[in-house]
Amino acid sequence: GAGVSQSPSNKVTEKGKDVELRCDPISGHTALYWYRQSLGQGLEFLIYFQGNSAPDKSGLPSDRFSAERTGGSVSTLTIQRTQQEDSAVYLCASSLEGRLNTEAFFGQGTRLTVV
Amino acid sequence: DAKTTQPTSMDCAEGRAANLPCNHSTISGNEYVYWYRQIHSQGPQYIIHGLKNNETNEMASLIITEDRKSSTLILPHATLRDTAVYYCIVMKRFGAGTRLTVKP
Numbered sequence: 001g002a003g004v005s006q007s008p009s010n011k012v013t014e015k016g017k018d019v020e021l022r023c024d025p026i027s028g029h030t031a032l033y034w035y036r037q038s039l040g041q042g043l044e045f046l047i048y049f050q051g052n053s054a055p056d057k058s059g060l061p062s063d064r065f066s067a068e069r070t071g072g073s074v075s076t077l078t079i080q081r082t083q084q085e086d087s088a089v090y091l092c093a094s095s096l097e098g099r100l101n102t103e104a105f106f107g108q109g110t111r112l113t114v115v
Numbered sequence: 116d117a118k119t120t121q122p123t124s125m126d127c128a129e130g131r132a133a134n135l136p137c138n139h140s141t142i143s144g145n146e147y148v149y150w151y152r153q154i155h156s157q158g159p160q161y162i163i164h165g166l167k168n169n170e171t172n173e174m175a176s177l178i179i180t181e182d183r184k185s186s187t188l189i190l191p192h193a194t195l196r197d198t199a200v201y202y203c204i205v206m207k208r209f210g211a212g213t214r215l216t217v218k219p
Contacts, residue, residue, distance in 0.1 A: 004158075033207060042202065043159065043209040056207075091158060103149075106158035 002026070004107035006092050012113045013082055021077040021110045025094030032075050033093040033104060034067055043091065049075065082114045118142070119203045119210035126216050127197075133190040135213050137203030140184040148179060149204040150188045152197075153212070159202065162188065193217045 005024040013019050025032050034046040045059035049069040060066070064082075069075040079086055089111050093104040120138040127133040139148060147166050151159040163170055163177045165186070170177045176189040190197055193215075200212040 035209070042200075042211045045207050045209070048207055093159075103161045103164070105161070108158050 004092055004094050004105050006090075006107040006110050008110060009108065010111045010113075012115060015084060015114055016081055018078065018080045019082055019112065021079075021090050021092075021112070023075045023077070023092030023094075023107060025073065025075070025092070026105055027073075029094035029096055029105075030072065031095040031097060031102070031104070032069055033095075034075070034077050035091045035093070036088040037091060037109070038088045046077070046090075079112075082112075084114045087112055087114045118205040118208040121201075121203055121210045121213045123211070124214040124216070126218055127190075127193045129195060129217055129219050130192055133188075133193040133197065133215055133217070135188040135190075135201050135203075135215065136185065137188070137210065138185045139203065139205045142183055142205050144183075146205055148177070148183075148186050150175070150177065150201065151204060151209075152199040152201045154199045162201075190215075195219065 004026055007022045011019055030051045032049040035043040036046055037043050047060055047067045048056040064080045067077045089109040091106055091109045093106045095102045095104040118139060147164050149164040150162040152162055153159045163172055163175050165177045165179050179186045195217050198217045200214050202209045202212045
């Protein structure tokens with residue numbers, strides 16, 4: 001597809017379980033971003049990948065959160081030992097380059113519900 | 116560590132200009148200001164971005180103050196479909212957004 005693809009679109013998990021969320025960026029985009037959006041709230045920055053540079057992890061809320069980007073393309077966000085406050089929509093975006101003057105394209109998100 | 120401050124909500128009459136302010140007083144010299152909007156339950160949509168000069172595209176205009184500490188997004192002729200939450204972004208951090216309601 002031409003856009004950013006995220007899977008699954010919805011995920012319900014039990015408290016304490018681990019989850020993996022996947023993001024397929026637009027082909028050729030070297031920059032990839034993860035955000036989360038709690039109900040009725042704005043977007044909270046989580047992590048940013050740019051090419052082979054060390055990722056900017058400054059937004060990860062705890063050590064239960066981690067993300068990888070394999071081969072400079074697909075990214076996986078992992079949440080370990082999920083808690084109810086992790087329930088949110090997790091959004092992924094990609095942009096052509098990590099330069100500061102490029103537009104990011106967002107996926108439709110993964111809605112995570114921790115019960 | 117919010118980088119931007121925006122009013123929580125604004126109303127605008129259909130056909131009139133909507134002026135959405137954003138404060139970003141801690142912006143550094145080489146950081147761009149981006150504006151995105153989010154229509155209910157959809158992913159954010161890019162609108163415009165700028166560094167120092169005012170910018171205009173088919174969607175909106177962006178006015179950036181000379182000291183770069185604030186900016187204003189202008190939708191010149193708001194329509195009902197422009198009802199959305201508008202986000203001002205600096206350094207990959209979204210503000211809380213302004214909920215713009217365009218009224219007939």
